[in-house]
Amino acid sequence: xxxxxxxxxxxxxxxxxxxxxxxxxxxxxxxxxxxxxxxxxxxxxxxxxxxxxxxxxxxxxxxxxxxxxxxxxxxxxxxxxxxxxxxxxxxxxxxxxxxxxxxxxxxxxxxxxxxxxxxxxxxxxxxxxxxxxxxxxxxxxxxxxxxxxxxxxxxxxxxxxxxxxxxxxxxxxxxxxxxxxxxxxxxxxxxxxxxxxxxxxxxxxxxxxxxxxxxxxxxxxxxxxxxxxxxxxxxxxxxxxxxxxxxxxxxxxxxxxxxxxxxxxxxxxxxxxxxxxxxxxxxxxxxxxxxxxxxxxxxxxxxxxxxxxxxxxxxxxxxxxxxxxxxxxxxxxxxxxxxxxxxxxxxxxxxxxxxxxxxxxxxxxxxxxxxxxxxxxxxxxxxxxxxxxxxxxxxxxxxxxxxxxxxxxxxxxxxxxxxxxxxxxxxxxxxxxxxxxxxxxxxxxxxxxxxxxxxxxxxxxxxxxxxxxxxxxxxxxxxxxxxxxxxxxxxxxxxxx
Numbered sequence: 001x002x003x004x005x006x007x008x009x010x011x012x013x014x015x016x017x018x019x020x021x022x023x024x025x026x027x028x029x030x031x032x033x034x035x036x037x038x039x040x041x042x043x044x045x046x047x048x049x050x051x052x053x054x055x056x057x058x059x060x061x062x063x064x065x066x067x068x069x070x071x072x073x074x075x076x077x078x079x080x081x082x083x084x085x086x087x088x089x090x091x092x093x094x095x096x097x098x099x100x101x102x103x104x105x106x107x108x109x110x111x112x113x114x115x116x117x118x119x120x121x122x123x124x125x126x127x128x129x130x131x132x133x134x135x136x137x138x139x140x141x142x143x144x145x146x147x148x149x150x151x152x153x154x155x156x157x158x159x160x161x162x163x164x165x166x167x168x169x170x171x172x173x174x175x176x177x178x179x180x181x182x183x184x185x186x187x188x189x190x191x192x193x194x195x196x197x198x199x200x201x202x203x204x205x206x207x208x209x210x211x212x213x214x215x216x217x218x219x220x221x222x223x224x225x226x227x228x229x230x231x232x233x234x235x236x237x238x239x240x241x242x243x244x245x246x247x248x249x250x251x252x253x254x255x256x257x258x259x260x261x262x263x264x265x266x267x268x269x270x271x272x273x274x275x276x277x278x279x280x281x282x283x284x285x286x287x288x289x290x291x292x293x294x295x296x297x298x299x300x301x302x303x304x305x306x307x308x309x310x311x312x313x314x315x316x317x318x319x320x321x322x323x324x325x326x327x328x329x330x331x332x333x334x335x336x337x338x339x340x341x342x343x344x345x346x347x348x349x350x351x352x353x354x355x356x357x358x359x360x361x362x363x364x365x366x367x368x369x370x371x372x373x374x375x376x377x378x379x380x381x382x383x384x385x386x387x388x389x390x391x392x393x394x395x396x397x398x399x400x401x402x403x404x405x406x407x408x409x410x411x412x413x414x415x416x417x418x419x420x421x422x423x424x425x426x427x428x429x430x431x432x433x434x435x436x437x438x439x440x441x442x443x444x445x446x447x448x449x450x451x452x453x454x455x456x457x458x459x460x461x462x463x464x465x466x467x468x469x470x471x472x473x474x475x476x477x478x479x480x481x482x483x484x485x486x487x488x489x490x491x492x493x494x495x496x497x
Contacts, residue, residue, distance in 0.1 A: 036055075036056040037053065037054070037055055037056075037114055037116060038053075038054045038056075039051050039052060039053045039054065039112065039114065040052050041105075041112070041151060043107065043155035043156075043158075044104075044155070044158075045157060045158040045160065046157055047107040047155055047156050047157035047158075048104045048105060048106060048107055048155065049104070049105050049106075049107060049109055049151070049155050050102060050103075050104055051102065051103040051104075051105060051112055052100055052101075052102055053078060053081065053100065053101045053102070053103060053114050054098055054099070054100050055067065055081060055086060055098065055099050055100075055101070055116055055118075056086070056097070056098045057086040057087065057088055057097045057098070062088050063088055063120040063121060063122060064085055064086060064087050064088040064097070064120065064121055065085070065086045065088075065118045065119065065120050065121075066083070066084070066085045066086070066118060066119055066120075066121065067081050067082055067083065067084055067085075067086070067099075067116055067117065067118050068082075068083070068117045068118060068119055069082070069115075069116070069117030070082050070114065070115065070116060070117070071114075071115040072103060072112070072113065072114050072115070073111075073112065073113040074105045074106065074109060074112065076103055076104055076105050076106075077103065078101050078102070078103045078114065079101055079102050079103070080099070080100060080101035080102060081099060081101035081116070084099050084101075085099075086098065086099050086118070107153065107154070107155030107156055107157075108153040108155075109151060109153055109155075110151055110152065110153040111151060112151065159188060160188065161188050161189055161190060161191035161192070161226065162184060162186070162188045162189070162190055162191060162194075163190075163191055163194060164190050164191065164194030164195060164196055165194070167184055167185075167190060167194075167196065167279070168184075168185040168186070168279055168280070168281070169182055169183060169184060169185055169196075169224075169270075169279060169280035169281070170182075170183055170185050170280060170281045170282055171183070171198075171246065171270050171271070171280045171281070171282035171283075171285060172282055172283070173246050173270070173271070173282060173283050173284070173285045173287075175237075175244040175286070175287020175289065176237065176244075176287065176289060177237070178200070178202055178218070178234060178235040178236060178237040178244055179232075179233070179234050180198075180200050180232075180233045180246045180285065181230060181231065181232050181233070182198045182222065182224065182230070182231050182233070182246075182270070182280060183224075183229055183230035183231075184224060184229045184230070185281070189225075189226045189227070189229050190224060190225055190226050190229075191226065192226050193226075194225065194226070195223055195224065195225040196223070196224050196225075196248075197221055197222070197223050197224075197249055197250030197251075198221070198222050198223075198224070198231060198233065198246065198247065198248065198249070198250070198270070199219060199220075199221050199245075199246075199247040199248075199249055199250055199251070199253050199254060200219065200220050200221075200222075200233035200234070200235050200244070200245070200246050200247070201216055201218070201219040201220075201235065201244070201245050201247065201254060202216070202217045202218050202219070202235045202236060202237045202238065202242060202243070202244045203215060203216055203217060203238075203242060203243040203244070203245075203258065204216075204217055204238050204240065204241070204242065204294040204317075204318040204319075205238075205240075205241040205242050205243045205288065205290070205294065206241060206293065206294070206319055207241050208241050208288055208289050208290055208291070209288055210243065210288055212258060212259055212260040212262075213257045213258060213259045213260065214243055214257055214258040215256065215257045215318045216254065216255075216256035216257070217235075217236060217237070217238050217242075218235040218236040218237075219235060219254055220233045220234060220235050221233075221250045221251055223250070233246075237290075238290060238294055239290070239292075240290050240291065240292040240293060240294040240295075241289075241290045241291070241292065241293065241294055242287075242288075242289060242290040242294075243286070243287065243288050244286070244287040245265055245269055245285065245286050245287075246269060246270045246271075246285030246286070247265050247268050247269060247270070247285070248268045248269075248270060248276045248277055248279075248280070249268060253265070253268065265286075269284070269285045269286050270282065270285035271283060271284040271285045271286075272284075272285075292359060293317075293319055293321075293359055294317050294318045294319055295315055295317035295318070295319055295320070295321035295338075295358060295359070296315060296316040296317035296321075297313065297314075297315055297317070297321045297323065297336075297358035297359075297363045298313070298314045298315075298316070298363065298364075299311065299312065299313050299314075299323070299356040299363045299364030300312040300313075300314075300364070301354065301364065301366035302343075303368050303369060303370070303371050304371070304397070305370065305371060305374035305375070305397050305398050305399070306349060306397050306398060306399055306418065307348075307349025307350060307368055307399045308346055308347060308348055308349050308368075309346070309347040309351070309354060309366065309368050310343055310345070310346050310347075311325050311343065311345040311346075311347060311354065311356065312341060312342075312343040313325075313334055313336055313341065313342050313343075313345075313356060313363070314336065314340070314341035314342075315336040315337065315338060315339070315340060315341070316338075316339060317338055318338055319338060320335055320336065320337050320338065321335070321336050321358050321359075322334075322335050322358065322359075323335075323336060323342075323356055323357070323358050323363070324356070324357045324358070325345050325347075325354065325355075325356050326354070326355045326356075326357070327347050327351040327352060327353065327354045327355070328351050328352055330351075332345055347368075349368070349399060351368075352367065353365065353366070353367045354366045354367070370399075370440070374398060375395040375398065376395075376441070376443065377392060377393060377394050377395070377398075377401055377403070377416065377438055377441075377445070378392075378393045378395075378445075379391065379392050379393070379436055379445045379447060380393075381434075381447035381448065381449070383428070383449045383450045383451060383452070384428065384452065385428065385451060385452055385455060385456035386427065386428050387425055387426065387427060387428050388407055388425070388426040388427070388428050388429075388434060388447075388449045389423060389424070389425050389426075390405055390423070390424040390425075390426075390434055390436060390447055391421055391422075391423050391424075392405070392414060392416055392421065392422050392423075392424065392436060392445075393416065393420070393421040394416040394417060394418055394419065394420060394421075395418070395419070396418050396419035397418060397419075398418045399418070399440075400415055400416065400417050400418060401415070401416050401438050401439070401440070401441075402414075402415050402416075402438065402439040402440075403415075403416060403422070403424075403436050403437070403438050403439075404436070404437050404438075404439075405424045405426075405434060405435070405436045406434065406435050406436075407426040407429075407431055407433075407434035407435075407449075408426075408429050408430070408431035410426050410427070410429075412424050412426075424436075428449060428451065431449070432448060432449055433446055433447065433448050433449065434446070434447045434448075434449065435447075
């Protein structure tokens with residue numbers, strides 16, 4: 001039978017000064033076989049230190065201990081230790097049993113002390129009894145600056161988000177492609193309720209430098225908030241002189257147009273030296289470039305039946321367009337304002353090919369062709385016993401027309417002026433039709449010779465009227481012969497009587 005111990009055992013009170021996350025301080029035991037106290041501290045996001053206190057049973061002859069009292073400095077509550085039992089390690093292998101408690105202390109804490117009161121119980125009895133009715137207590141303390149636990153009082157709240165009013169950003173920018181990205185700098189999002197807009201805008205420009213006026217072609221807006229840490233922006237870029245800007249702000253910041261004496265984005269452009277553009281780091285968020293004046297030239301050609309052509313030029317661009325209209329040895333220049341047109345150039349008939357250019361680029365090319373609605377030449381026919389007459393007419397406001405008339409083996413050519421009529425006469429023959437074709441036309445006219453029904457049985461008259469006289473004489477001779485024969489017959493008849 002073991003002899004009961006009558007003396008109190010002093011429980012080692014360890015006082016541990018705690019420091020940076022993960023640091024551990026060990027306070028040596030008052031006696032080698034008594035409890036030991038250690039602690040580690042970790043700075044929490046809310047700005048307080050979380051201390052984890054570990055109490056070890058000193059394995060005093062196989063007895064287990066129970067914590068009966070705690071005293072801490074700072075006085076913040078220690079959870080998980082009071083009235084808890086600490087088992088004993090009776091096999092002699094490894095450390096004695098342990099128990100862990102926690103304590104939250106202010107972030108300004110520079111030292112921490114824990115005093116533990118404990119009693120031991122004899123494990124050999126069926127009903128363990130306290131070795132001694134009283135409890136020893138002790139204090140161990142580690143001050144600020146201990147090389148193991150630099151508890152420096154500098155634990156501050158860790159931010160979980162970034163206030164939009166102070167957030168910093170980083171960006172990329174490709175002006176010629178019209179592309180940009182903007183992201184919150186660091187790992188934290190914007191705080192709830194905060195947001196920031198960014199604008200990417202492309203402009204038509206009068207040159208490849210910063211000149212005015214400029215007119216917006218396209219723009220895009222992206223918003224960064226608690227759920228969106230990065231935005232990607234894309235705009236169409238003019239295929240001519242242009243300016244592209246990446247701007248701090250949203251739709252309300254858009255300037256359109258930008259005029260010579262009007263407002264500018266200035267330091268609102270990301271990457272600028274001043275606020276707010278300097279709150280984003282990256283390449284300068286502006287670009288001037290491109291080639292060619294931002295015009296939208298077009299040309300139409302309106303032919304007339306008289307061979308002339310009216311050249312209609314228009315400009316739907318943003319800046320005045322200078323058109324060059326060339327035909328033959330002639331060149332004419334016409335300046336057309338944005339959104340306007342001009343049809344003052346009328347090319348004369350027979351000028352040949354017409355070429356329209358703007359900024360040295362061909363806009364249109366045309367050679368006169370007869371409009372489909374031009375009136376066609378006409379023909380009238382007159383027939384006599386000995387002639388076939390064709391009267392060919394050309395309507396007014398037409399070009400002069402060349403006509404080739406064919407009748408049997410006969411062929412005649414005439415040129416008919418606009419509004420005029422030309423007469424072609426053929427000697428009537430056995431052919432019954434005549435054909436007229438026109439140079440430059442894909443049609444022909446056909447006329448039919450209709451001989452008069454009367455008055456065409458006698459020979460044609462030439463010189464004096466000898467035929468008439470001959471016929472008259474022959475008729476008189478015949479008449480005389482008749483009278484003679486009649487008279488002779490009567491005489492014979494009278495003789496017989």
